[in-house]
Amino acid sequence: MEHGEKQITVIDDNGNEQLCEVLFTFESDKFKKNYVLYYPISGDQADEEDVEIHASSFSPGENDEGELSPIETEEEWDMIEEMLNTFLDEQEEEEEEE
Numbered sequence: 247m248e249h250g251e252k253q254i255t256v257i258d259d260n261g262n263e264q265l266c267e268v269l270f271t272f273e274s275d276k277f278k279k280n281y282v283l284y285y286p287i288s289g290d291q292a293d294e295e296d297v298e299i300h301a302s303s304f305s306p307g308e309n310d311e312g313e314l315s316p317i318e319t320e321e322e323w324d325m326i327e328e329m330l331n332t333f334l335d336e337q338e339e340e341e342e343e344e
Contacts, residue, residue, distance in 0.1 A: 255283060256300075256314065269299060270333055277322060279303040282314070283330060301326045 252268045254344040273280050282304050285297045303320040303322075317323055 253287070254282070256257075256284070258278075266300070269330075270331075271304075272329055274325060276325070280306070281304075281326060281329075283326070299330065301330075 254266050256290065258264065259269050265287045267281040267287050269285060270317050271280060271282045278312055281301060283299055283301045296333050296337050301317055301319060301323075304312050306312045317326065
């Protein structure tokens, strides 16, 4: 995983690179892992409601690079979904205040 400002380059199993926007990151004391939620950046971002959000655990590395790993358990997915819902609720509240 490469870190940009708020962007990462994800390399899939076939070696294809995909530039992604980082939605947010967080650390779980329960699972002792760091997580990142992100979505692919494409030229057609007209309908943001249809953005596919990905989640991975990550291990920071040297030179602003790190390694993404798949989510391993249903319990982790439940926690990630809860964090995402909280994040989206907070974003919605901020937009309503503006």
